[in-house]
Every structure is written in structure tokens, then in C-alpha cells.
Amino acid sequence: MSPFKLYCFxxxxxxxxxxxxxxLCGLAWEARFVDYFNGETRTEAYKRDVNEMGEVPxxxxxxxxxxxxxxxxxxxxxxxxxxxxxxxxxxxxxxxxILFDNxxxxxxxxxxxxxxxxxxxxxxELTAFLRTRARAAYAVAxxxxxxxxxxxxxxxxxxxxxLAGYIYYPERAGVVVEDYPALARWxxxxxxxxxxxxxxxxxxxHPLVLAATP
Amino acid sequence: MSPFKLYCFxxxxxxxxxxxxxxLCGLAWEARFVDYFNGETRTEAYKRDVNEMGEVPxxxxxxxxxxxxxxxxxxxxxxxxxxxxxxxxxxxxxxxxILFDNxxxxxxxxxxxxxxxxxxxxxxELTAFLRTRARAAYAVAxxxxxxxxxxxxxxxxxxxxxLAGYIYYPERAGVVVEDYPALARWxxxxxxxxxxxxxxxxxxxHPLVLAATP
Numbered sequence: 001m002s003p004f005k006l007y008c009f010x011x012x013x014x015x016x017x018x019x020x021x022x023x024l025c026g027l028a029w030e031a032r033f034v035d036y037f038n039g040e041t042r043t044e045a046y047k048r049d050v051n052e053m054g055e056v057p058x059x060x061x062x063x064x065x066x067x068x069x070x071x072x073x074x075x076x077x078x079x080x081x082x083x084x085x086x087x088x089x090x091x092x093x094x095x096x097x098i099l100f101d102n103x104x105x106x107x108x109x110x111x112x113x114x115x116x117x118x119x120x121x122x123x124x125e126l127t128a129f130l131r132t133r134a135r136a137a138y139a140v141a142x143x144x145x146x147x148x149x150x151x152x153x154x155x156x157x158x159x160x161x162x163l164a165g166y167i168y169y170p171e172r173a174g175v176v177v178e179d180y181p182a183l184a185r186w187x188x189x190x191x192x193x194x195x196x197x198x199x200x201x202x203x204x205x206h207p208l209v210l211a212a213t214p
Numbered sequence: 215m216s217p218f219k220l221y222c223f224x225x226x227x228x229x230x231x232x233x234x235x236x237x238l239c240g241l242a243w244e245a246r247f248v249d250y251f252n253g254e255t256r257t258e259a260y261k262r263d264v265n266e267m268g269e270v271p272x273x274x275x276x277x278x279x280x281x282x283x284x285x286x287x288x289x290x291x292x293x294x295x296x297x298x299x300x301x302x303x304x305x306x307x308x309x310x311x312i313l314f315d316n317x318x319x320x321x322x323x324x325x326x327x328x329x330x331x332x333x334x335x336x337x338x339e340l341t342a343f344l345r346t347r348a349r350a351a352y353a354v355a356x357x358x359x360x361x362x363x364x365x366x367x368x369x370x371x372x373x374x375x376x377l378a379g380y381i382y383y384p385e386r387a388g389v390v391v392e393d394y395p396a397l398a399r400w401x402x403x404x405x406x407x408x409x410x411x412x413x414x415x416x417x418x419x420h421p422l423v424l425a426a427t428p
Contacts (some may be wrong), residue, residue, distance in 0.1 A: 053314055053354055068313045071306050092285050099282045100267055103316040126340045140267055 003028040007050060007058040007100060009036050010206035011118060013110060013166035015057035016199040017069040018076075021161050023195045023202065025080045032060075033204040069165070070098045073158040082159045090152060097151050097159035109134040109175055117171025127141050127173075134175045142180035149189055156193065164190050169197050217242035221272040223250050224420035225332060226323060227380035229271035230413040230426045231283040232290075235375050237409045237416065238293045245272075273406040283379070296315060297372045304366060310363050311373035319355060320379050323348040323389055331385025341387075348389045356394035363403055370407065378404050382412050386401040 004022060008015035008031055008124065022029045023175050034040050041054045049056050051067045058065060059072045063171050077084035085091060103188050103200045112130035115121045141163065167177060177184050190196065200206045218236060221275035222229035222245055236243045248254050248270050255268045265272050265281045272279060273286045280286050291298035292342065329335045346427060355377060359366065365373045381391060381401050391398050414420045 023232050047357075052358060053318075066306065066310075068310045071310045074309065075306065092280065092289065093287065094326045096280075096282045096285045099284045099313070099316050104267075105319055107317055107321060125340050126343050129340050143261075144266060 003030050005030055005032050005060040007032045007034050007056050007060075008203045008205075009034050009056065010200050010203040011169075012036065012203070013106065013169060013199065013204070014055070014057050014069050015203060016026075016168075017162050017165045018057040018059055018072045019199075019202045020164065020196070021076050021083070021158065023075055023197055024193055024197060025076060025082050027076070027080070028095065031204050032076060035205075070102060073098070076203075077158050083156060083161060085152065085157065088140065090157075093152055094157050094159045098162045100137075100140070101159075101162045101165070104133070104137040105163060109173075110166055112175065113166065113169065113171050113173045116173035131174055138175060138180050138183060142183040144174060145182040145186045150186065156190065160186070160190055169200075215265055216276070217244050219246050219274040221246045221248050221270050221274075222377045222419075223248050223270060224413045224414050224417040224419045225383075226250065226270050226381060226417070227320065227413065228269070228283050229417060230382075231269040231376055231379045232273055232286045233413075233416045234378065234410070235287055235290050235297070236240065238375070238407055239290060239296050240409060241290070241294070245418050249419075253365055259284050280413060284316060284376060287312070287376060297370060297375065299371065306372075306382065307366055308373045314351075315353070315373075315376045315379070318347070318351040319377060322351065323387075324380055326389065327380065327383065327387045329382075330387040345388055352391075352394050352397060356397040359396040359408050364400065365423050370404065373399070374404055383414075 004027060006015065006018055006022065006029055008197060019029075019031075029196075032048075036056065040046055041051075047054050051188065052208060053067060055067065057069055057072060058067045059075070061075075074084070076082075086092060089111055108130045111136055115130075116123075116127055121127070148154065150156045151163065164187070168191070177187055218241060220229065220232055220236065222233060225315055233243075233245075248260075250270065251420060254260055254272065255265075261268050264279075269281065271283055271286060272281045273289070274280075274407075280289055288298070290296075298308065322344045325342060326348055329344075330337075330398055335341070362368065364370045365377065371395055378401065382405070
């Protein structure tokens with residue numbers, strides 16, 4: 001079986017979800033570096049040939065080309081039988097948290113971290129708004145995780161892997177995981193799973209990773 | 215069978231998706247008005263008894279209580295056999311668009327419309343940011359819909375119903391559907407489906423609806 005190919009770059013937590021799932025499932029995969037910071041996802045060629053939504057990640061499995069991290073997680077979970085409950089109620093709960101993550105937990109923080117943490121922009125009305133929204137979403141997840149080890153109880157699912165997308169990046173932009181004790185303990189549990197790696201160890205394009213290549 | 219109960223309020227396009235799906239499927243349902251503008255979703259009681267995420271919509275079907283519009287749409291589609299392809303590739307495509315909608319198409323516009331269209335706030339860095347992001351997402355959907363009548367081809371699915379959440383509200387905040395011709399034609403096709411109603415005709419809490427009650 002030829003390995004999976006993942007369009008990704010190191011700074012993308014959306015791509016990290018897919019890369020982490022591949023690692024946790026012990027699947028062979030290779031990275032196809034996407035030069036996001038030089039505009040590759042915004043080119044007509046990328047939109048035409050790779051992803052009309054102009055985003056990473058994109059997973060290639062033979063003839064299949066899948067985009068949206070939630071779709072990729074669901075696909076890999078069904079293919080491997082890992083990280084997905086087999087009852088309908090559990091699957092609804094997984095989808096509920098993946099949607100919450102995409103809409104509220106990750107989206108505000110990812111934008112804030114890009115502006116403040118990666119581009120070094122100053123504070124303004126926009127960054128204040130994003131930080132307030134991100135903190136509110138972190139508080140929702142923290143409250144939920146006070147009652148269980150993982151989002152769905154005592155076993156990790158793709159809902160956890162989705163929520164973990166931007167948790168391990170060092171650029172926090174004022175949204176600090178340790179301020180949310182249950183969330184911080186949960187992050188430790190995910191990081192203790194066999195095969196776990198941090199995002200900058202897993203995907204190409206970060207200076208630390210580039211420096212390690214010959 | 216007792217009717218479905220939907221926690222909602224007129225101005226919420228997230229709730230409108232669920233209300234529209236119930237109507238298009240011809241299901242009996244009753245609205246449970248949520249007093250969002252007086253803070254009901256932010257109370258501890260609401261988070262404890264209705265939705266820990268502090269949001270509408272919430273659908274009650276007997277003993278089941280479901281939140282996140284994407285979960286509700288998926289649940290009703292499976293229950294009725296309507297608006298969902300029965301092959302795995304089609305279901306992945308539906309999920310892909312629902313995720314894109316939650317992350318990019320609706321989220322930026324809904325926040326912008328709330329600030330500028332409902333609360334009458336002035337323009338600033340935040341509203342400029344939200345409008346730029348919303349327009350980019352509208353352009354992605356418009357480009358896709360140039361090739362087909364609905365998101366998945368010639369038949370509507372819950373992906374279309376999700377994307378339609380905020381399309382029919384009169385408060386546009388500078389993101390005008392008519393500026394995207396394929397999207398505008400698609401919106402007309404959805405509005406022509408049997409059972410379609412506009413959001414302010416379908417859910418309680420808007421002045422126009424309140425004025426119509428005795």
C-alpha cells in the first residue's frame with residue numbers, strides 16, 4: 001500500500017490534527033509541504049488542483065483526495081477502526097465537539113495566534129475580540145473536561161484529536177492552556193498517547209525542522 | 215408522536231437551519247423561545263439544563279436533546295431519509311461543506327451581521343476583518359456553485375440547508391448575496407423548495423413575529 005500523502009505545513013494546527021491522527025494510528029505517510037507563507041494556497045492552481053477552499057490539510061489516499069480536517073479524521077477513524085465510538089449516540093457526540101471546535105474553539109484562537117504569535121502584530125479591537133472569544137471557548141471545554149478524562153469519557157476519540165489542533169503550539173498569544181486546569185490535564189493525557197509528537201516535530205516548514213534537513 | 219421542540223430565537227441563523235429542515239421535511243415542531251438578547255444562553259441554568267456550550271439551537275426529540283446545528287441536520291436527515299446522499303463519498307462531501315460553513319462561511323458573517331446589522335455598531339478593524347473573511351468565503355461557495363445547482367450536484371442536501379443559515383436575513387452588513395451571482399441563484403432554488411419559509415416567519419422573538427401574536 002502506498003503511503004498517505006498529506007498537504008501541510010508546520011504552523012497549521014488544522015493540518016496537525018490529520019498528521020497526529022496518522023501518527024497515533026501508526027500509518028505510513030509523507031508530507032507534501034505547502035508554502036502557505038508565500039501564498040501557495042491562494043493560487044488558482046492550488047484551488048483548481050488541490051483544494052477549492054484554498055486550505056490545508058488535504059489528504060491523498062490513492063485516488064481519493066480529502067479536505068477539511070474533520071472529514072479526514074472521520075475517514076481515517078472509519079478506515080482503521082480507531083478513535084471513534086461505534087454507536088450512533090457516540091458519533092453524534094463526536095460530531096458535536098468537532099463542530100464546536102471548528103466554529104469556536106480553534107477558529108478564534110488560530111487567527112489570534114497567527115496575528116500576534118506568528119506575525120507579531122500589536123493589540124487592537126480585533127485581537128481583543130478574538131482573545132475574549134477564544135477564552136470563552138476554552139472555558140466551555142475546561143468545564144466539560146472536569147467530569148471526564150476525554151471529551152467522550154474515558155477513551156480518546158477524533159473529537160479530542162480535533163480539539164488538540166492548536167493546543168501544543170508554543171505561541172499562545174495570551175490564551176494559556178495552564179489557565180484551564182482540566183484542559184491542561186487533558187492535554188497531558190493526549191500527549192501521553194503512544195505515537196504522539198508535537199506539531200513542529202511532525203510537519204515540514206518550521207525553521208527548527210528546516211534546520212534539521214541536510 | 216409528540217412534536218419536536220426547538221430552542222431558538224428569530225435572529226439566529228444557526229437555529230434557522232434546524233427550523234428550516236423541520237419545515238422542509240414537513241415535521242411537526244414547536245418553538246421554545248430563548249431570550250438570547252437578555253442573556254438566557256449565558257446563564258448557569260441554561261448551560262446546566264439545556265446546552266453546556268451556551269448556544270442555540272437545541273432540538274428535543276423525546277428523551278434526546280441535541281445541540282450543534284450540524285448534528286441536528288444529520289440526525290433529522292437520517293431519521294427522515296431526506297437531504298442526505300446514501301453513499302459514503304456523498305456523506306463526506308456533505309460534512310466537508312458543513313465544516314466549511316461553520317468555520318468560514320457563517321461564522322464571520324454571523325458575527326459581523328450581529329455587530330453592524332443588529333446592534334448598529336460602527337466600522338472598525340474588527341468589522342473590516344470579518345467582512346473581508348466573510349466575502350472570501352462567499353466567493354469560494356460562489357465559485358463552486360457555478361458548476362452545479364446545489365453544493366452536491368442537482369439535488370439539495372443538508373449541506374445546502376446549513377449554508378443557507380444566514381442567507382435570507384435582511385441585515386447584510388455589506389455582504390450582499392447578489393454580488394455573488396451563482397450563490398444568489400442557488401439561494402433562489404432553496405427558497406423555491408416546498409415548505410420553505412424565511413427566518414423571521416419561522417421563529418419567535420423578532421418584532422415582526424411578536425407583533426403578529428395576539
